[in-house]
Amino acid sequence: MYRLFLVVGLLVLLFVVLKSMYRNSKQAGRPARPPLDGDQMVQDPVCGVFVPRKTAIVRQVGGISNCFCSQECAAKFQEQRTS
Ligand SMILES: [Zn+2]
CATH class of the missing domain: 1.20.5 (Single alpha-helices involved in coiled-coils or other helix-helix interfaces)
Known part of the structure; x- marks a missing residue:
């Protein structure tokens, strides 16, 4: 027993x-939390810095939307593209 x-x-x-x-x-x-669209990190193609999508400067260049950390980087990118 x-x-x-x-x-x-x-x-x-x-x-x-x-x-x-x-x-x-x-x-x-x-994952602890599903990533929200606004929390998505995007890379600035000019200086290589990662910025949150909601605060990034978005420019349409050649039909593709590019995200930049600042207006200066966006202007620089457009300059490179046009010259
Ligand atoms: Zn930048």
Whole structure:
């Protein structure tokens, strides 16, 4: 009778350990927060600096929208393209 309790106890312990391991692996595989569109980082092609999309200066050059950290970089890029 005592052995039966021991076996059941071990099985319960094993189940709890496996359950917590499964939960941990599930949390690790999932990103903490889905990236929002405004939080997306874009690279300035002129100086190579990464800027958040919502604060970037966006210029349409040759049908492609380019993002810049400042008006100066945007002007420089357009200068390079036209010259
Ligand atoms: Zn820049």
